[in-house]
Amino acid sequence: MKKKVSLKDIAQAAGVSTALVSYVLNNKEKEARVGKEIASVIREIAKKLDYQPNLLAKSLKSGKSHTIGLIVADISNQFFANIARTIEDEAKKNNYTVIFGSSDENPEKSWDLISVLINRQVDGFIIAPTENSERQIEYLNSQNIPFVLIDRYFPGIQSSYVATDNYQASYEAVLHLIKTGHDKIGMIAYKNNLVHIKERKRGYTQALADNNLLSEVSLIKEVDFNNITEDIEINIKELLFNKPPVNAIFFATNTLALHGLKVINKLNYKIPDDLAVVCFDEGDAFDFFYSPLTFVDQPIVEVGKEAVRILIDQITNKNINPRQVSISSRLVIRKSSGA
Amino acid sequence: MKKKVSLKDIAQAAGVSTALVSYVLNNKEKEARVGKEIASVIREIAKKLDYQPNLLAKSLKSGKSHTIGLIVADISNQFFANIARTIEDEAKKNNYTVIFGSSDENPEKSWDLISVLINRQVDGFIIAPTENSERQIEYLNSQNIPFVLIDRYFPGIQSSYVATDNYQASYEAVLHLIKTGHDKIGMIAYKNNLVHIKERKRGYTQALADNNLLSEVSLIKEVDFNNITEDIEINIKELLFNKPPVNAIFFATNTLALHGLKVINKLNYKIPDDLAVVCFDEGDAFDFFYSPLTFVDQPIVEVGKEAVRILIDQITNKNINPRQVSISSRLVIRKSSGA
DNA sequence: CTGAAAGCGCTTACAG
DNA sequence: CTGAAAGCGCTTACAG
Numbered sequence: 001m002k003k004k005v006s007l008k009d010i011a012q013a014a015g016v017s018t019a020l021v022s023y024v025l026n027n028k029e030k031e032a033r034v035g036k037e038i039a040s041v042i043r044e045i046a047k048k049l050d051y052q053p054n055l056l057a058k059s060l061k062s063g064k065s066h067t068i069g070l071i072v073a074d075i076s077n078q079f080f081a082n083i084a085r086t087i088e089d090e091a092k093k094n095n096y097t098v099i100f101g102s103s104d105e106n107p108e109k110s111w112d113l114i115s116v117l118i119n120r121q122v123d124g125f126i127i128a129p130t131e132n133s134e135r136q137i138e139y140l141n142s143q144n145i146p147f148v149l150i151d152r153y154f155p156g157i158q159s160s161y162v163a164t165d166n167y168q169a170s171y172e173a174v175l176h177l178i179k180t181g182h183d184k185i186g187m188i189a190y191k192n193n194l195v196h197i198k199e200r201k202r203g204y205t206q207a208l209a210d211n212n213l214l215s216e217v218s219l220i221k222e223v224d225f226n227n228i229t230e231d232i233e234i235n236i237k238e239l240l241f242n243k244p245p246v247n248a249i250f251f252a253t254n255t256l257a258l259h260g261l262k263v264i265n266k267l268n269y270k271i272p273d274d275l276a277v278v279c280f281d282e283g284d285a286f287d288f289f290y291s292p293l294t295f296v297d298q299p300i301v302e303v304g305k306e307a308v309r310i311l312i313d314q315i316t317n318k319n320i321n322p323r324q325v326s327i328s329s330r331l332v333i334r335k336s337s338g339a
Numbered sequence: 340m341k342k343k344v345s346l347k348d349i350a351q352a353a354g355v356s357t358a359l360v361s362y363v364l365n366n367k368e369k370e371a372r373v374g375k376e377i378a379s380v381i382r383e384i385a386k387k388l389d390y391q392p393n394l395l396a397k398s399l400k401s402g403k404s405h406t407i408g409l410i411v412a413d414i415s416n417q418f419f420a421n422i423a424r425t426i427e428d429e430a431k432k433n434n435y436t437v438i439f440g441s442s443d444e445n446p447e448k449s450w451d452l453i454s455v456l457i458n459r460q461v462d463g464f465i466i467a468p469t470e471n472s473e474r475q476i477e478y479l480n481s482q483n484i485p486f487v488l489i490d491r492y493f494p495g496i497q498s499s500y501v502a503t504d505n506y507q508a509s510y511e512a513v514l515h516l517i518k519t520g521h522d523k524i525g526m527i528a529y530k531n532n533l534v535h536i537k538e539r540k541r542g543y544t545q546a547l548a549d550n551n552l553l554s555e556v557s558l559i560k561e562v563d564f565n566n567i568t569e570d571i572e573i574n575i576k577e578l579l580f581n582k583p584p585v586n587a588i589f590f591a592t593n594t595l596a597l598h599g600l601k602v603i604n605k606l607n608y609k610i611p612d613d614l615a616v617v618c619f620d621e622g623d624a625f626d627f628f629y630s631p632l633t634f635v636d637q638p639i640v641e642v643g644k645e646a647v648r649i650l651i652d653q654i655t656n657k658n659i660n661p662r663q664v665s666i667s668s669r670l671v672i673r674k675s676s677g678a
Numbered sequence: 679c680t681g682a683a684a685g686c687g688c689t690t691a692c693a694g
Numbered sequence: 695c696t697g698a699a700a701g702c703g704c705t706t707a708c709a710g
Contacts, residue, residue, distance in 0.1 A: 004687095006686090006687055006688085007687065007688065007689095008687075008688095016696080016697080017696070017697045017698070018687085018688080018689090018697095019689080019690080019696080019697060019698080019699095020696065020697075022688070022689060022690085023689090023690090023696095026689085028689095028690095034695070034696080035695060035696085038695090038696090052454070052457055052458050053458055053687085053688080054399070054458070054460060054686090054687050054688070055458045055459045055460065055688095056395055056398050056399050056404065056459070056460045056686090056687080056688090057399055057686070057687035057688040057689090057702090058687080058688060058689080059395050059688095059702095060393070060395050060396055060399055060686090060687080060688075060702050060703065060704090061687085061688050061689050061690090061701080061702050062688090062689075062702085063702075065395065067438075067459075074424065075414075075420060075423050075424050075427060076417075076420045076421045076423065076424035077420075078415075078417065078420070078623075081414060081415045081416075081417070081420035081423075082415045084414050084415065084420075084439075085413065085414050085415035085441060088414060088439070088440065088441060089441075092440075097438055097440075097455060097456075097459060098438065098439070099406075099436055099437065099438050100423075100427070100437070100439060101427065101431075101436075102424060102427060102428075115391070116436060117436075118391060119391050119392055119393070119394045120394045120395065120406075120436060121393060121394065121395045258623055261627065262626070283623060283624075284417075284597055284622060284623060284624035285622075285623035285624040285626065285627045286627070287601075287624065288600065288624045288625075288627050288628045288629075289627045289628075290627075290629045343703095345702090345703055345704085346703065346704065346705095347703075347704095355680080355681080356680070356681045356682075357681095357703085357704080357705090358680080358681060358682080358683095358705080358706080359679095359680065359681075361704070361705060361706085362680095362705090362706090365705085367706095373679070373680080374679060374680085377679090377680090392703085392704080393702090393703050393704070395702090395703080395704090396686090396702075396703035396704040396705090397703080397704060397705080398686095398704095399686050399687065399688090399702090399703080399704075400685080400686050400703085400704050400705050400706090401686085401704090401705075402686075
């Protein structure tokens, strides 16, 4: 790589000190009361030499890297890819750059990523925390490293977060299924304790309870994140083949719905006649399904934007208190719920 | 943020110089012949103080940031999100971190991103170049900044790239349509001059020519990237309503297919009976379409991995000559082509 | 075997 | 109005 031109090169060419050059190029001539003529000479030389400041050096001096670390479960997942994009855009508006990493819902990977990014001096984090990563979050707190959680958070830990109201969204979705005439409603969720999943289960359960539809056996099936394909087949079969079988299934995430629909197709159940379906989050796939899915539309763009705003506020110390934001989702009703 | 512990802090606590600490923590005691006892003391103190090296300072000194800049059209696009993921994984294996940005196929944005990332001292770039960004690529060349292009490249410009054989893939796809009995085949592509699109058009044209199916009017329709929804509707209608109408459409990308299928649905054409369809790249959506799409399966994982490997070779100077890699795609035949 | 010193590219308080 | 100097956190050639 070619040797880059530095302040020193400009200073030499102009016959002044690097200090002068620094003042001029950062538009601080006034406080330093630099002469107009020399300032314009410096600027010209900088331009001619195609000077590019070394942001690493700047960061080292200032202690601010203007970089945000983004940790999601999987950047190739549509949901997180969309969030990443809004975070990128919002960060850029504020002159921040984003470094990302995928944790695969694995706390060790997540910890690895946090370490690496701390060493790279990110100014703060936006994290969709994995299960069992409480200590990592507490570590960030203890180090006073700014961060905001998205999608999930830990109720027991003081922190900023931006999430959607999963309880409300889930309640509404299930209520919709009830209103469209379904009385045996199963739910496919993940086998984990993350708050967003728990809240979705709670919304489901409460909606059933409020309508006297709770059965003696739980109809919530839990799938292992690391074994989705097999687990989901087993669980859906149980829901469909038990007596009495369910006539509707509520999927807790779009990935689950995607896998679940394949099983349902394989079993030749027709949606919504044999079985009604509702799920969380949109997906291109759901638009093209023969029976377009009714889904909970989470406000991804707002989540991303709000997370960046809060984080930058915290980084710049405008607001040191943790802030919690909960945004409502909207139920988009289509054919799959038999409306 | 808490004050971080530095080499100096450890040096003070151990009563030695920072130089010693640096040698020990970087496992270079041998060349510096550091005493075993003092080395272990230093290590212990570092551990107790939870020392985290400042990679910014390291980079400034070494001139290597161990960071890769990734520029794609849109990180929220499934195709690029998948590539980003494989690049992330491969980079991490080599102890590199990736900073990303979306150009939105806009050369100004792309130039912006390149500047910012250069200022942040990335060691190299992986870029899916936009139309009219030739000068940017030449600039990187002139500065000897390592980079490798993916998905597209500029035939006139010397550079490393990893792409798929778009001509072959396209030829095969269209040949398949011909073999399944279609004789009026339209193509929906983008209105641009990027090589991957041109090659796809060339493959299409050649396949028709080899089978004496070229019509006097071009059946290649070009859609403006910034106005997909409207443009595609107009163009598909032209293909379908002209005399004689087409009986098959080949979509040059998955985004085009996604939009196109919506139009076809709206017009109530049944696939594959009224119209056969083949497209580039997979998509969850295509699996769930009532008539699953026949598509060109590009080897995204290999493209990502290979790009990282070549880039790192170039960064570490193992291989200075540009390398061009072309990988074959595979046609996945399903129902939409009427096989 | 160990340390003082220079330097990576910047900024900024200080002195003139 | 301008410059010398210190320092951000690190590495490494050099001197002892």
